Amino acid sequence: MCQLLGMNCNVPTDICFxxxxxxxxxGLTDHHRDGWGIAFFEGRGVRVFLDxxxxxxxxxxxxxNRYPIRSLNVIAHIRKATQGDIRLxxxxxxxxxxxGRYWIFAHNGxxxxxxxxLSGRFLPVGSTDSELAFCHLLDTLAARFPAGKPAPAELHAALRELAREIGSRGEFNFLLSDGDWLFAHCSSRLCYIVRRAPFAEAHLADEDLTVDFRRLTGPQDRVAVIATTPLTDNEHWAQIPPGNLVAFRDGETVTLGETATVAQDYPRRGDDRSASA
Amino acid sequence: MCQLLGMNCNVPTDICFxxxxxxxxxGLTDHHRDGWGIAFFEGRGVRVFLDxxxxxxxxxxxxxNRYPIRSLNVIAHIRKATQGDIRLxxxxxxxxxxxGRYWIFAHNGxxxxxxxxLSGRFLPVGSTDSELAFCHLLDTLAARFPAGKPAPAELHAALRELAREIGSRGEFNFLLSDGDWLFAHCSSRLCYIVRRAPFAEAHLADEDLTVDFRRLTGPQDRVAVIATTPLTDNEHWAQIPPGNLVAFRDGETVTLGETATVAQDYPRRGDDRSASA
Incomplete structure (x- = not known):
């Protein structure tokens, strides 16, 4: 299996910590040695580093790690190959x-x-189930909304339906972003934290590294971090209940139409606020 | 205007020199300060570094520069903005x-x-004439060959026709690759060199740096380098005559059907071989 990391913010933020x-x-604290990648949206553009x-x-x-790229939406992935060779x-x-927008997708499962x-409009280049799922997802969206990107609630509803359909074939935790929204679907394991004022110190779970967000942030900053398992050991991370698709924008979860039972029910916003304190 | 750099080889080669x-x-020896990017094909995959x-x-x-990524097809570009802001x-x-293949495109002009x-299948994300031309090009190819990638001669003929059509709107030097082929279209300025045995020393025109290819290559290696203007000052670079589309594969120009008058007429292969000696 793989590990996912996502970030969605209201001000361009680096993800170095x-x-x-x-x-x-x-390859160091865990066994996900089969390559990795990270995508940074900057405006409508995106840059993807793969290795x-x-x-x-x-x-x-x-x-x-050293070059702080500031972004509103980041998706990263480290791979433990299940389907498809270890290839770029x-x-x-x-x-x-x-x-007319770039879409970025990473899958754990x-x-x-x-x-x-597939209609042929989006075809996988490699041999993973993940890229195939991504192509099917975009293919369906393109056919359903030929005139262009639909309203957020419509998009969320369509993605939720697709996530459920694809998820019936196995584990399907994923992160998806077009640079405006970041969608996080939990099929088995995915959690998040929203950091906002009052900021505090955070300590990594995988390295002995502490950062004091009070020194790095402004009072209006809001940063949501999504990960397969919590990245810090002194903060409260909220688990996304399996079967749910959470929409993030401007560093917080957003309730979209009638499909957003997740954000309403669990986790509650109050949990996040106190967790960051 | 911008500067183009391409490489096409028969063995995975790094482009560090x-x-x-x-x-x-x-930004150092010339004024193309408005961003840059480089794409490396590795198998069917590609990684693009943008800044x-x-x-x-x-x-x-x-x-x-320091991390030698070995590739059969590389396309790089440094930008002097004409249309479109300096944005990612x-x-x-x-x-x-x-x-089911990645296509990489860079334009000078x-x-x-x-x-x-545009049908909507390929839409520009940014605001350059270059990305618009790329989308139009792929849109036309997709409509003309819906069943999949055509034979090389057909593909070359279609690209040549498109290059002529788009080139009627202005300067249209470009590099295009799908990881198998590298196509180089000259509208005003584009030259290339094919390095093969017997290899020799090469000296950069823009920096005082010399490399001895005899130490780095095997007798069967063949590397074509394509650039807006010659990168070395002690080798003979062949100019591509304006209005021509040259197809490179395995480190040399390839004659494709009746459209390949370029490679036959000018430059002759003998020029390259002696130029590398």
Whole structure:
């Protein structure tokens, strides 16, 4: 299995602290050695750093750790291969363009007997179930909304339906972003934290590294971090209940139409606020 | 205007030497300061490093210079903005997927009154004439060959026709690759060199750096390097005559059907062989 890391903020933020702990799981504190990748949205643009080498020893990861790229939406992935060889084309996150926007996708899980019919508009380049699921997802969205990106509630409802359909084939935790929204689907394991004022210190679970967010943030800053398992050991992370798709924007969960029972029911916002304190 | 750099080889080769001279043009020896990017194909996969900062001072360029990524097809670009702000989404090279393969495109030139009709399958994310031309190109290919990638001669003929059509709107030098082929279209300035045995020393035009290819290559190696202007000052680079599209594969120009008058007429292969000696 793999590990996911996402970030969604209301001001451009670097992910150096979280990434330091996350990358250690790629061959140092954990066994996800089969490549890694990270995508940073900056405006409508996106840059994706990929490396089929273990993240703990990757010179590209070293760069990402040292070069603070500030972004509103980040998706990262470290891989423990289940389907598809260890090759660059099987390295997450994957990128496609739809409706004049880039879409970035990373998956943790394993889909079995999954062979959706594709129109040909989006085709996988590699051989993972993950990229196939991403193509099916975009293919369906493109066919359903040919005029362009629908309203957020419609998009969320369509993604939720698709996540349920694909998720019936196996474990399907994923992160998806178009640079505006970050969608997090939990099929088995995915948690998040929203950091906002009053900020506090955070200590990594995978490395002995502490950061004092009071020194790095403004009072209006809001940063949501999503990960397969908690990245820090002194903060409260909220588990996303399996079967739910959470929409993040501007560093917080957003209730979208009638589909947003997740954000309303669990986790409650109050939990996050106190957790960051 | 911008600068293009391409490499096509028969064995995976790093581009560190050529890139060292090329990146100097991004703010050091020349004025192309408006961002840069480089794409490396590795198998069917591709990794694209982009930076809206000048290449001469970019930490990402520093990584690319030091971390030898071996590839059969590389496309790089440094930008002097003509159309579109200096933003990540306007930074070349651009990437899309067609027929289950990634396509990478970079453009040097300026297209005027260029407003092709797009079906919506490929839409620009940024605001450059370059990305628009790339989308139009792929859109047309996808419509013409819906069953998948055509035979090389057909593909070359279609690209040649498209290059002529788009080139009627202005300067349209470009590099395009799907990881198998590298196509180089010259509208005004584009040259190349094919290095093969017997290898010799090469000296950069933009930096005082010499490499002895005899130490780095095997007798069967063949490397084509394509650039806006020659990168070395002690080798013979062949100019591609304006209006021509040259197809490279396995480190040499390839004659494709009746459209390949370029490779036959000019430059002759003998020129390259003696130029590397």
């Amino acid at each position: 979280s990434f330091a702990g996350f990358r250690a799981r790629g 089929p080498a273990p993240s703990a020893h990757s010179p590209v990861a070293e760069l990402v 084309e099987n390295t997450h996150p994957f990128q496609r363009e739809l409706w 394993n889909l079995k007997d999954f062979a959706p019919r | 050529s890139f060292a001279g090329f990146r100097a043009r991004g 809206p900062a000048p290449s001469a001072h970019s930490p990402v360029a520093e990584l690319v 989404e306007n930074t070349h090279p651009f990437q899309r997927e067609l027929w 300026n297209l005027k009154d260029f407003a092709p009709r």
